[in-house]
Amino acid sequence: MLIKFKSSDHIGENQVTDESVYHNRRDMLKKMGFVGTGALMAATTPSRAASLSLFGGDQAQGAVNPNLKALDFSAEKSAQALGQVQTPELKATTHNNFYEFGTQKNQPSELAQNFKVNPWQLKISGHVENELTLDYDDLFNKFALQERIYRLRCVEAWSMVIPWIGFPLAELIKLAKPTSDAKYVAFKTLYDPEQMPGQASRRIGGGIKYPYIEGLRLDEAMNDLTLMSVGMYGKALPNQNGAPVRLVVPWKYGFKSIKSIVSIELTKRRPKTTWNILAPNEYGFYANVNPDVSHPRWSQASERRITTGGLFARNRIETLPFNGYGEQVAHLYKGMNLRKNY
Ligand code: MTE
Numbered sequence: 001m002l003i004k005f006k007s008s009d010h011i012g013e014n015q016v017t018d019e020s021v022y023h024n025r026r027d028m029l030k031k032m033g034f035v036g037t038g039a040l041m042a043a044t045t046p047s048r049a050a051s052l053s054l055f056g057g058d059q060a061q062g063a064v065n066p067n068l069k070a071l072d073f074s075a076e077k078s079a080q081a082l083g084q085v086q087t088p089e090l091k092a093t094t095h096n097n098f099y100e101f102g103t104q105k106n107q108p109s110e111l112a113q114n115f116k117v118n119p120w121q122l123k124i125s126g127h128v129e130n131e132l133t134l135d136y137d138d139l140f141n142k143f144a145l146q147e148r149i150y151r152l153r154c155v156e157a158w159s160m161v162i163p164w165i166g167f168p169l170a171e172l173i174k175l176a177k178p179t180s181d182a183k184y185v186a187f188k189t190l191y192d193p194e195q196m197p198g199q200a201s202r203r204i205g206g207g208i209k210y211p212y213i214e215g216l217r218l219d220e221a222m223n224d225l226t227l228m229s230v231g232m233y234g235k236a237l238p239n240q241n242g243a244p245v246r247l248v249v250p251w252k253y254g255f256k257s258i259k260s261i262v263s264i265e266l267t268k269r270r271p272k273t274t275w276n277i278l279a280p281n282e283y284g285f286y287a288n289v290n291p292d293v294s295h296p297r298w299s300q301a302s303e304r305r306i307t308t309g310g311l312f313a314r315n316r317i318e319t320l321p322f323n324g325y326g327e328q329v330a331h332l333y334k335g336m337n338l339r340k341n342y
Contacts, residue, residue: 084149084151084161085161085305085307085308086149086161086162086163086307087160087161087162087305087306087307088307088308089232089233091160091306091307092160092162092232092233092241092306093109093238093240093241094106094109094240095306096108096109096240096241097154097254097255098112098240098241098242098259099198099205099206099208099212100189100196100197100198100199100205100210100212100260101115101196101197101198101240102197102198102204102205103198103204103205103206107204108239108240109238109240111197111198111204112238112239112240113239114195115195115196115239115243115260116195117136117239117243117244117260118136118244119135119136120135120136120139120244120245120262121133121134121135121262122134122138122139122245122261122262122263122264123262123263123264124172124173124175124176124264124265124266125263125264125265125266126182126186126265126266126267127178127179127181127182127266127267127268128176128177128178128179128182128266129176129177129178129179130175130176130177131176132172132175132176134172136244139228139230139244139245140230140236143167143171143172143228144167145165145166145167145230145231146165146166146167146168147163147164147165147234148163148164148165148166148227149161149162149163149164150162150164150225150227150248150250151250151323151324152248152250152254152257153250153253153254153289153303153319153323154253154254154255155253155254155255155283155287155295155298155300156298157298157299157300157302157303157304157319158303158304158305158306159303159304159305159306159317159323160305160306161305161307162232162233163232163233163234164227164229164231164232164248165229165230165231165232165234166227166228166229166230166231166248167227167228167230168224168226168227168228169185169221169222169226169227169228169247170221170222170223170224170226172228172264173185173218173221173222173264173266176266178218178266179266181268182218182266182267182268183217183218183267183268183269183270184215184216184217184218184266184267184268184269184270184271185215185216185217185218185221185264185265185266185267185271186213186214186215186263186264186265186266186267186271187213187214187215187216187247187258187261187263187264187265188211188212188213188258188261188262188263188264188265189210189211189212189213189258189259189260189261189262190211190260190261190262191210191211193210196210198210199211208274208278209274209277209278212258212259212274213258213271213272213273213274214247214255214256214258214271214273214274215267215270215271215272215273215285216249216256217270217332218266219332220249220329220332223328223329223332224328225249225250225251225325225328225329226247226248226249227247227248227249227250228245228246228247228248228261229242229245229246229247229248230244230245241259242257242258242259242260242261243260244260245260245261246258246259246260246261247259247261250323250325251288251289251322251323251325251326251328251329252286252287252288252289252323253283253287253288253289255274255275255283255287256273256287270285273285281296282295282296282297284341284342285341286333286338286341286342287342288321288322288329288333288338288342289319289320289321289322289323290321290322290338290342291318291319291320291321292321292338292339293338293339293342300319301318301319302316302317302318302319303316303317303319304316305317
């Protein structure tokens with residue numbers, strides 16, 4: 001996020017984004033014959049054992065899940081029907097921010113190729129009655145997987161439209177049974193400098209203090225939009241996109257969507273977060289997408305939507321408050337000064 005973009009492209013009137021992809025999409029799926037989550041689930045995970053073998057194994061990266069193909073296709077169609085052009089898979093998997101594998105956009109897809117994501121352990125701890133450790137297979141089998149098309153808006157003022165596969169973080173938190181002391185949720189990425197060259201070298205990793213850490217307020221974490229993602233485009237997550245499990249918080253700038261998570265801790269106090277530690281005047285704890293509050297180096301009034309038009313195509317669109325998800329999340333910030341709490 002240290003790279004500057006020119007902001008000379010102007011906004012095309014025909015390129016304004018839609019309001020609420022997620023709920024509209026549910027209506028779309030109904031119209032297209034998927035009735036409710038149950039049917040969606042049936043299409044996504046025919047059985048625990050089947051989904052395990054389709055997703056799992058050492059070859060998980062980019063593994064094709066035939067049972068998701070129909071859904072993948074419908075996702076593309078429904079994205080288009082909603083006036084969204086889905087970002088091509090190749091763009092979403094080669095234009096990445098994952099500083100553990102380099103600060104250049106093309107580096108993670110190259111340097112993360114041999115990253116081992118199985119076996120994996122994700123620990124849920126802190127102010128909970130029921131500490132949990134999920135292994136690799138649990139990530140794909142313990143919860144009903146859903147597909148959700150979300151916009152991903154980076155603070156660098158580019159955005160994508162991505163069909164994620166995952167489960168609501170709320171389901172995992174409920175399983176851990178937070179105590180009344182739990183007010184926040186702290187996340188941590190794997191620390192393994194032998195596998196992650198950016199953690200071993202300041203030059204490659206941009207001088208961040210690793211492991212990468214992030215946090216949410218408990219009510220933000222429990223919001224239905226907050227997704228633990230294990231896949232995209234009908235396949236398991238590629239390593240460069242945060243395999244085997246990452247967070248997706250679509251109304252916040254992308255840096256909140258922490259990748260390759262090994263720890264989720266329920267805390268009493270607000271957790272520290274990587275970018276806020278690095279530059280507190282630039283990156284706040286909340287990081288809600290807000291066109292009215294500019295980053296010192298990037299206006300947030302508009303964004304470059306990465307679609308088929310090429311990296312430098314004139315596809316600049318207006319940025320919406322909460323990235324267009326205000327209906328679902330604005331109530332979480334009622335009465336708060338969003339200029340101060342950026
Ligand atoms: N998580 C970790 N561990 N390390 C990172 O460098 N970058 C963040 C976020 N999660 C990052 C991370 C940023 S700045 C963005 S915009 C998104 O991941 C990018 O996700 P993508 O590469 O899948 O588009």
